[in-house]
Structures are given as structure tokens and as C-alpha cells.
Amino acid sequence: MIREDRMELNERFIKVFKLLEERGDIILNDRGGKGLGDFAQKVLGNRAYGHIVRAYLNPEDKRCIDYRQARILCREYGVNEAFLIDGIGTPFGMDLPQQIQPVQVDPKVGNILFTSVEAFAGTAVDANSFAQEDLEFFTIPGLSGAGLVAFPINGNSMEPVIMDGDVVVCREISGINEIRDNKIYAIRNNGSLWVKYVQRIQNNKGRTSHLKLISANHLEHDPFIEEVNEYTRLYQVIRRISDL
Numbered sequence: 005m006i007r008e009d010r011m012e013l014n015e016r017f018i019k020v021f022k023l024l025e026e027r028g029d030i031i032l033n034d035r036g037g038k039g040l041g042d043f044a045q046k047v048l049g050n051r052a053y054g055h056i057v058r059a060y061l062n063p064e065d066k067r068c069i070d071y072r073q074a075r076i077l078c079r080e081y082g083v084n085e086a087f088l089i090d091g092i093g094t095p096f097g098m099d100l101p102q103q104i105q106p107v108q109v110d111p112k113v114g115n116i117l118f119t120s121v122e123a124f125a126g127t128a129v130d131a132n133s134f135a136q137e138d139l140e141f142f143t144i145p146g147l148s149g150a151g152l153v154a155f156p157i158n159g160n161s162m163e164p165v166i167m168d169g170d171v172v173v174c175r176e177i178s179g180i181n182e183i184r185d186n187k188i189y190a191i192r193n194n195g196s197l198w199v200k201y202v203q204r205i206q207n208n209k210g211r212t213s214h215l216k217l218i219s220a221n222h223l224e225h226d227p228f229i230e231e232v233n234e235y236t237r238l239y240q241v242i243r244r245i246s247d248l
Contacts, residue, residue, distance in 0.1 A: 006068055014068035016088050017077070018061055020095050024081055046080045047073050082185055082203075114141030116152040116173055121197055124155050124190075144173065147243065151176045154245075155190075161219040162188075162199055170246050172199060174239035180204075180212045180232060188241040191217065193230055199241060205229065 024030045031038045040058075041051035048056060059067040069077075071089065078085040086092040118140040142154075154173045157166055165188070166172060174190045177183070189202045200217035207213040213232055219225035230236075 006066060010068045010070070012091065013071065013074060013089070014060060016091060016095075017069045017074060018063070020077070020081075020083055020088060021061060023095055024083075029081055047077045084184070084186065086184070114143040115148065115150065116142050116144065116154050118142060118154045118171075121155050121158060124153060124192065124197055144243065147173070149175070153239065157199060161221050161225040163221050165220040166199065166241075166244055167246060170244045172241050173243035173245070174241050176237065176239045180236070180238070183212070183215075183238060190239040190241060191215065191230065192237040192239070193233070194235055198230075202238070 021030065025032070029038065030040070030043055032040050034042075040054040044053040044057050045051035056067065059065040060069045074088050075085065077083055078088055084093055084095055087095050152173060152175055154171050157168060157170045157172060160168050172190065177189075183189070183202060183204055185203045186201055188199065191198045191200065191202065198217055200219060203216040203218065204212045205214040205216055215230050215232060215236075216227055217230060218227045
């Protein structure tokens with residue numbers, strides 16, 4: 005008997021497969037590398053297993069994709085693993101940061117450091133790194149912990165996801181290996197700061213050597229590549245604050 009979690013996994017797989025078809029990443033009868041056999045080769049290890057993929061896609065069939073195959077699918081097609089494996093977020097990870105009501109800043113109490121873009125780009129997120137008179141802290145209900153920093157967004161490169169004038173709240177991640185492709189991060193590198201969707205680029209040793217930075221407003225702002233070095237710091241955007 006198939007476990008309920010496997011059936012739920014397969015339901016998410018069917019949704020992801022249809023979205024990949026809509027995006028043109030899978031074309032069932034294609035012979036140029038995007039066909040069903042090519043998908044079966046990448047995910048199941050054998051291009052002759054297209055009939056098994058069709059079984060997974062048939063809600064009436066008892067066969068279901070397994071977790072190992074699901075993780076391979078995420079890696080090969082840039083699918084959000086949290087969605088496919090755990091049902092968290094969206095299939096491709098491009099979630100809108102949760103919008104919250106504006107809060108009153110208390111300069112004496114709080115766990116979130118509020119600063120300017122210029123200050124954040126040039127220093128570490130550490131109270132000792134900023135001029136004392138410029139320090140402001142505030143809190144947001146339900147958002148606890150250390151390593152939180154907030155700053156205003158200048159420009160339209162992330163519209164309509166994050167608007168010009170919004171304030172984003174970010175939490176530093178401990179290492180480059182924590183990056184989840186197609187999530188929104190603040191990237192601080194060599195005195196510059198960007199807020200973008202991020203995709204990892206690995207070298208021939210499997211290490212992340214560069215980051216592809218992608219704007220939500222792709223009509224006006226092209227993607228670009230940044231090299232990862234010892235000065236690169238990343239902060240996942242976890243909240244946005246907008247004036248109502």
C-alpha cells in the first residue's frame with residue numbers, strides 16, 4: 005500500500021510536470037533534448053522509462069515517484085525542493101516576501117537593525133560597525149532571533165514583487181551552501197548591495213563560484229553574474245514593509 009505522503013508527493017510532481025510543460029522545459033514528442041525520454045533519462049536514469057513517467061502522471065495508476073527521483077528532478081530542472089518534497093512554498097521558489105503593516109521604530113529596543121543601503125553595503129551587520137548616532141532597532145511580532153537587518157529599497161528592479169521605497173528585512177545565512185535557487189537575497193559584495201533572485205553557478209568541482217542575479221522587472225533589468233569571493237555575504241529576504 006502506498007503511503008499517504010508518497011501520494012501527496014506524486015500530486016505535487018504532477019503539478020510541477022505540467023508547469024515544466026507550460027514553460028517549454030518539457031515537450032513530450034521533442035527530439036531535441038526536451039522530450040519525455042530525455043526527462044526519463046535525467047530523472048529515472050533510463051530514457052526507455054517514459055512509460056513509468058506516464059504512470060506517475062496518471063492519477064488512476066498506483067505507481068508514484070519516490071523521494072530520490074524527486075530530488076533529482078529538483079536539481080535537473082531548478083524546481084524548489086521545499087515545495088516538491090515538503091509542500092512548502094511554490095514550485096519554483098519565487099515567493100513574494102510576506103507583506104506586513106508598518107511598525108513604529110524604537111531606537112532603544114528591538115532585534116532588527118535598521119540602516120541605510122549605503123551603510124549596509126559597506127559594513128558588517130554589527131552594532132559596533134555603525135556610528136552610534138545612526139543606530140536604530142525595531143521589532144516585528146513573530147520575528148525573533150539575531151542577525152536581522154532592514155534597509156529601504158531604491159529603484160524598480162524588483163517590481164512588482166518589491167516596490168521602490170519598501171523596506172526589506174533580511175537574515176544572514178551562514179554559508180554559500182545554504183542558498184536556495186530562485187529565492188530572494190540581499191547580496192553584499194565589494195561595497196555593493198543588490199536585492200535579487202539568486203541562482204548558483206558551480207564550477208567543474210561542484211563548488212558555487214558565481215551567482216546569477218535576476219531582477220523581477222526583467223523587461224528593464226537584465227540578469228548579471230557576480231563572482232563569489234571571501235567578501236561575499238548573503239542575507240535572505242524574509243519580510244517586506246510597505247506604506248499603505
